[in-house]
Amino acid sequence: MAIEANGKTFETDEEGYLTNLAEWEPAVADAMAAEDDLPLTEEHWEILNFLREYYEEYQIAPAVRVLTKAVGKRLGKEKGNSKYLYALFPYGPGKQACRFAGLPKPTGCI
Amino acid sequence: MSEQIKKFMYVNRRAPYGTIYAWESLEVVLIGAAFDQDVSLAFIDDGVYQLIKGQDTAEVEMKNFSPTYQALGDYDVTKLFVEKESLEERGLTLEDLMPLTYEDEDDDWAEKDSIRLVSRAELADIMDEQDVFFSF
Numbered sequence: 029m030a031i032e033a034n035g036k037t038f039e040t041d042e043e044g045y046l047t048n049l050a051e052w053e054p055a056v057a058d059a060m061a062a063e064d065d066l067p068l069t070e071e072h073w074e075i076l077n078f079l080r081e082y083y084e085e086y087q088i089a090p091a092v093r094v095l096t097k098a099v100g101k102r103l104g105k106e107k108g109n110s111k112y113l114y115a116l117f118p119y120g121p122g123k124q125a126c127r128f129a130g131l132p133k134p135t136g137c138i
Numbered sequence: 139m140s141e142q143i144k145k146f147m148y149v150n151r152r153a154p155y156g157t158i159y160a161w162e163s164l165e166v167v168l169i170g171a172a173f174d175q176d177v178s179l180a181f182i183d184d185g186v187y188q189l190i191k192g193q194d195t196a197e198v199e200m201k202n203f204s205p206t207y208q209a210l211g212d213y214d215v216t217k218l219f220v221e222k223e224s225l226e227e228r229g230l231t232l233e234d235l236m237p238l239t240y241e242d243e244d245d246d247w248a249e250k251d252s253i254r255l256v257s258r259a260e261l262a263d264i265m266d267e268q269d270v271f272f273s274f
Binding site: 085088090094097 | 168
């Protein structure tokens with residue numbers, strides 16, 4: 029599979045996750061979001077950037093409950109709950125947001 | 139529906155790179171953490187090298203996954219038993235290992251050490267209390 033963004037082609041796996049994480053650029057997230065019919069707002073980007081920082085630091089994509097806790101700690105309690113995160117990413121803050129952010133499927137996501 | 143909480147211990151005996159065991163173990167721990175069991179990790183023999191500070195895998199062309207141990211606290215995995223004799227036999231001390239901490243929810247989120255140095259005899263007693271082992 030592959031996705032077109034910014035005039036380039038990016039290879040993805042069978043679930044739509046980027047094959048080469050290093051290739052990621054913001055246009056990839058926009059293209060993936062467009063396919064899901066989900067225009068990205070500032071609130072989405074806040075989570076995507078947070079996920080990329082988390083991956084940079086720990087080398088894993090966090091499981092949903094870990095993400096929820098960490099978002100609450102870093103971005104405030106009103107955002108650190110599954111209601112807020114699922115409203116932003118209806119297909120699951122772990123799976124969908126990690127995919128947009130160019131991360132692998134979350135470790136511990138079952 | 140009440141479910142019994144079991145004591146799960148993941149036993150790590152091998153050096154981090156060269157084989158896939160250490161990384162596989164860490165992934166299983168992170169996945170298993172979703173099941174709310176009483177989880178601990180034991181590092182014995184060459185397994186103690188998994189926690190060594192300043193790992194650099196550029197030469198062996200494997201992913202340096204040592205930063206992932208720092209995430210264990212977020213996954214509520216807070217008991218990392220390191221066998222004292224295994225460290226000593228390799229000329230290592232606690233100072234050579236990465237500082238790993240967790241925030242204790244029941245103690246006003248105080249930061250505490252996850253690594254617990256135990257003797258071979260103490261570890262044997264801890265192992266005696268476990269219900270399930272995963273050996274890597």
